[in-house]
Amino acid sequence: QSALTQPASVSGSPGQSITISCTGTSSDIGHSNYVSWFQQHPGKAPRLIICDVSSRPSGVSTRFSGSKSGNTASLTISGLQAEDEADYYCNSYRSSGIHVFGTGTKVTVL
Amino acid sequence: EVQLVQSGAEVKKPGESLKISCKGSGYDFSSYWIGWVRQMPGKGLEWMGIGDPSNSNFRYSPSFQGQVTISADTSISTAYLQWSSLKASDTAMYYCARGAAGTWLYWGQGTLVTVSS
Numbered sequence: 001q002s003a004l005t006q007p008a009s010v011s012g013s014p015g016q017s018i019t020i021s022c023t024g025t026s027s028d029i030g031h032s033n034y035v036s037w038f039q040q041h042p043g044k045a046p047r048l049i050i051c052d053v054s055s056r057p058s059g060v061s062t063r064f065s066g067s068k069s070g071n072t073a074s075l076t077i078s079g080l081q082a083e084d085e086a087d088y089y090c091n092s093y094r095s096s097g098i099h100v101f102g103t104g105t106k107v108t109v110l
Numbered sequence: 111e112v113q114l115v116q117s118g119a120e121v122k123k124p125g126e127s128l129k130i131s132c133k134g135s136g137y138d139f140s141s142y143w144i145g146w147v148r149q150m151p152g153k154g155l156e157w158m159g160i161g162d163p164s165n166s167n168f169r170y171s172p173s174f175q176g177q178v179t180i181s182a183d184t185s186i187s188t189a190y191l192q193w194s195s196l197k198a199s200d201t202a203m204y205y206c207a208r209g210a211a212g213t214w215l216y217w218g219q220g221t222l223v224t225v226s227s
Binding site: 003032033034036038040045046047048051052057087089091093097098099100101102103104 | 145147154155156157159160169170171205207211212213214215217218219220
């Protein structure tokens, strides 16, 4: 049961935009609109920032946006801020009936 | 206010059994799925299993099938994750989460399990 593929790290300067990709297969991302993204700061529980491919839960900054094309989902963080420095994980429902996370991306604010 | 409160940190020896808990409050526990996630030290998130506590129908990720058991007691709004024989490689942080239509919005604070001889 392989994880979705994400870049290990992405960095950007304050105010810039960055995009994190998440590549799956036709059995998960390509098959489902249950694609979500989580932010995790060190020592903290994951926090949902994007659900259903592109929806933001209440309270999540509009600087976070999500999209999907084929078997690849993307998370864009615009107007990068120091507080955005964290690990980010994509997640998708898989046709086998379980969910699967991405490998995780460490975002560094330069 | 929806909350998931997990049991405290555990230190166990290899071969011992363990059951950790996740108590939901502020919502109808039977109406939402529960999932368990493992995070080994310095590593990423892994789904262990998810399912419906109202009928105890839980599905396991292949890596965890037969290794752990997920259960729930809706009368006390609590889900459980248990091991019959722990290994050193079970050392990790374990999170529970509440699911609805593929969305996992609420998470517990995590339970650190350390297995060492």
